[in-house]
Amino acid sequence: MKYECHGHTISDGVSYKDSMARHKNGIDEQFIRHNLKLCAQHGISFYRDGGDKLMVSAAAKRLAGEYEIDYRSPIYIIHKSGYYGQMYGRAFDDLKAFARLVKEAKSLGADFIKITVSGMLDFNNNGRISGPSMSYGELCEMVNISSGEGFSVMAHVNGSDNIKNALSAGVKSIEHGYWPDRDVIDYFLQTGAVWVPTCAPVHNLIGAGRFPDGVLKSVLEAQRQVLVEAYKRGVPIAAGSDCGAFMVPHGKGTEDEYRILSEMGIEPERGNRTIEEIFKVV
Numbered sequence: 001m002k003y004e005c006h007g008h009t010i011s012d013g014v015s016y017k018d019s020m021a022r023h024k025n026g027i028d029e030q031f032i033r034h035n036l037k038l039c040a041q042h043g044i045s046f047y048r049d050g051g052d053k054l055m056v057s058a059a060a061k062r063l064a065g066e067y068e069i070d071y072r073s074p075i076y077i078i079h080k081s082g083y084y085g086q087m088y089g090r091a092f093d094d095l096k097a098f099a100r101l102v103k104e105a106k107s108l109g110a111d112f113i114k115i116t117v118s119g120m121l122d123f124n125n126n127g128r129i130s131g132p133s134m135s136y137g138e139l140c141e142m143v144n145i146s147s148g149e150g151f152s153v154m155a156h157v158n159g160s161d162n163i164k165n166a167l168s169a170g171v172k173s174i175e176h177g178y179w180p181d182r183d184v185i186d187y188f189l190q191t192g193a194v195w196v197p198t199c200a201p202v203h204n205l206i207g208a209g210r211f212p213d214g215v216l217k218s219v220l221e222a223q224r225q226v227l228v229e230a231y232k233r234g235v236p237i238a239a240g241s242d243c244g245a246f247m248v249p250h251g252k253g254t255e256d257e258y259r260i261l262s263e264m265g266i267e268p269e270r271g272n273r274t275i276e277e278i279f280k281v282v
């Protein structure tokens with residue numbers, strides 16, 4: 001039995017553009033069923049989607065029971081206008097608009113709220129991150145608004161300061177969390193939050209020729225060093241492959257993530273009761 005704690009059913013692991021185009025005349029249910037079948041074949045019984053803007057994860061959630069998969073979704077990512085998140089999300093300008101999006105996600109059946117706190121890594125620029133997308137005060141308010149509606153918050157976030165801010169603000173799971181420093185471990189331990197490090201998308205790019213391998217390797221190594229220590233000290237680590245991302249196919253991507261974590265000595269749902277944590281908090 002495996003758990004996919006961060007995936008995007010909408011994307012096919014090959015082309016983001018084609019993935020979006022696939023559903024432009026209505027949701028392609030066959031594509032979703034194909035992915036769910038792949039997951040079932042790989043023994044995945046729990047799938048936590050990162051959301052999308054075309055209601056594909058919502059449709060997957062509806063169908064997943066047929067494949068005996070417990071499927072959770074935030075429906076869409078909520079991101080600040082002009083900042084990272086537009087690939088899979090809906091934008092807000094102010095907190096009133098954020099609150100409206102949270103309410104709408106609730107009416108659409110969201111299981112939790114997903115926000116972006118900082119950008120992606122720029123592998124052509126030594127893995128630099130953009131953001132933060134909002135002030136710490138605003139971030140706290142976003143978490144408050146979400147919990148007022150009964151939701152935990154899952155945050156896409158990279159960079160040690162951004163990770164610490166997200167944890168202090170009350171975010172329950174850190175997605176990616178690249179470029180951490182050792183101090184983030186205390187924040188995780190104090191808040192009880194879960195780390196979903198999504199190693200596969202960076203790992204699988206090595207040797208692909210799209211980005212400099214040296215940068216990819218240094219990003220992964222910086223992640224590994226803190227991750228291993230965090231695991232040893234009891235931070236709950238969950239296996240989420242970001243499947244659907246470039247070179248991370250559904251089903252196989254989840255296996256990849258487990259293998260990468262296991263090579264670091266991390267057994268995601270054994271050592272730390274991670275899935276129980278996930279079920280409880282996110």
Ligand SMILES: [Zn+2]
Nearest residue numbers: 006008050242
């Ligand atoms: Zn993702």
